[in-house]
Amino acid sequence: MNLERAAKRLGINLQRLQSLQETIIKTSSWPEPRLLRFEKEASGVEAGTVIFESGEVVFGYPKIRRAMMLAPALEKHFPDTLAVEEKMNGHNVRITSVDGEVIALTRGGFVCPYSSEVARKILPEGIFDADPDLVLCGEMVGPENPYVPKSIYPTDTIDFYLFDLACKNSKKTLGVHKTHQFADEHRVKSTALLGEFHKDRAAEKIKRTIKQLGRRGREGVVIKDPENKVPALKYTSSEANCNDLAFAFRYYNDYALDFFISRAVREGFQSVEWLETPDERKARALRLGESILMPLVETIEKKQAGENIVQKVQIRVRSLQTAREFEFHLRRSGIRAIFGSPEPIDDGYLIRISKLIMSTNDKTQALLEGEMW
């Protein structure tokens, strides 16, 4: 492992890098290539940053902060104009090439075997030939996304949408225009560019966009400086906030606490900023209340009927090796899952996966039996 070279590229000194290896930096030797990953942010290096054997670095994609009150946030944050892109709801990957092999890194800096196979299938051959240092930053979405399955996008399986470009060993990303230009040239899908506006007029435009996206079940927008001078911001639809809540309360003992508060508070700010009428506010309250109550009721009734509380997802793989590796990958990520027998299909295998939601399952059973909270 060429740590000296990596330290230079990370902009920290070698001793500091070595000292982090016991706490912040973890080794991942599987699947290949072997790498070091920053489990948390440290010394200004983003979480999810990875170092390969050669000392090459792929920086973690910067966390995008959220506007709560849109108009003042845009005014305060952006110098001039801004570009609005759709924020897609899936999992964030960085796809790059190491020793000629295409790999997909998760947010946390693991090589995901399934995402890597999907990337190899979807991306045009030789996309990294001209520039092997390129890093494609984008979202994997669709019903066969085993992390966040969603049927709201035009795919029956899983697809990849580019939203930014980066280069190995550089913290900077290339920004809106270069990304869309690259996507066009290489016939890669990219997240929809919904417009460029002066910051004074943008809040009203975004409000309209967000309402339309919400009606279609879509998540929201990422707002970027076209010149890439300041970090991007995100802003989401009420429907997306409520969908998150529904997920959290379906698995109330496993997820709810982490998810809830901020989503509810967003609803308050959006309702105030949009000057809603009493009827609109009531409709929002009902949507919010239903997104909490109905999944709870479903979970409790399901358990009452003797079913287990699980989340069912599925993947489609060319090789069974990928499925086995993905099973191991989920396990190391702390997710307990039962993999069904592979069902042969045209181009490989369909695998149905049941993610166990142990805590909610057991808690619901106990409460139904008269246990106290």
Place this chain on the structure above:
Amino acid sequence: MNLERAAKRLGINLQRLQSLQETIIKTSSWPEPRLLRFEKEASGVEAGTVIFESGEVVFGYPKIRRAMMLAPALEKHFPDTLAVEEKMNGHNVRITSVDGEVIALTRGGFVCPYSSEVARKILPEGIFDADPDLVLCGEMVGPENPYVPKSIYPTDTIDFYLFDLACKNSKKTLGVHKTHQFADEHRVKSTALLGEFHKDRAAEKIKRTIKQLGRRGREGVVIKDPENKVPALKYTSSEANCNDLAFAFRYYNDYALDFFISRAVREGFQSVEWLETPDERKARALRLGESILMPLVETIEKKQAGENIVQKVQIRVRSLQTAREFEFHLRRSGIRAIFGSPEPIDDGYLIRISKLIMSTNDKTQALLEGEMW
């Protein structure tokens, strides 16, 4: 401090008691009488237990656990019949006499100067004469309860409702019948006894009671074994759960996280257990959503209008010394509050208090100015 005597009464050995003094047991030397308080449960001794100079002990009132699914909880928990009492919404005090002086202890084991003055005013003279070891366990409620102000009870100021009796140096409480008998004999108000039922029929009866209480804004019930053989259980109305949420979301950055999840989950179990129709479920979802959204909107709009986010309460005291002491008591409890000038009234002074909700106040201001979450 007679620790040896106290240790015997607590049922733990002296060395153990002494060792706890550095961590779990804190001294409170003000207001008089000086005492030691268990800040947390330890060695089977309930949190809030206090030891006086003489070595006399007043045990903490046992925490009452909550039924989530009522029928199976009653079936599992109670041997035979059960008594249902109204659960009142205020603050829990233990009133006792020390060296001839009546004092009210808070849940945490502090002497509350205001509650003590209220107790002296409300309770009949000489109530402790026959038995100076008596401890009256009850709820202080009303609009001038500075902890939990509520206008749903028949008082314009603050009142005390007895719900159990205990004796100094004894962990056991005397239970339903002795408590109501004592209340009748001494003309002290007690929490309403709503009925005694066999456990098989109780869930249906309690459901009806809870719905009626909910419609009147009341909190719920405490379910007790009339023979005091097993600990009590509590169960609350949907309206009370939603009221708690409304409070939590009004002060979303100060309280919400602690309050929320369990209240929402209760709504799910109640809806399932009561076999609600789709319309009833929708009404419950709306109530739940409104209890979250509306207080958020109010808080944000209030801050937008330039007002500070504070909680206004008031107390009525005979002596200004009590008000000064209560100010100090709030401060030591970690509550920041501004006390208005005392307004002379018939029988003393009215004091308006603004409790500062700093975190929500500052966060809301920042978000309105375009800060990111």
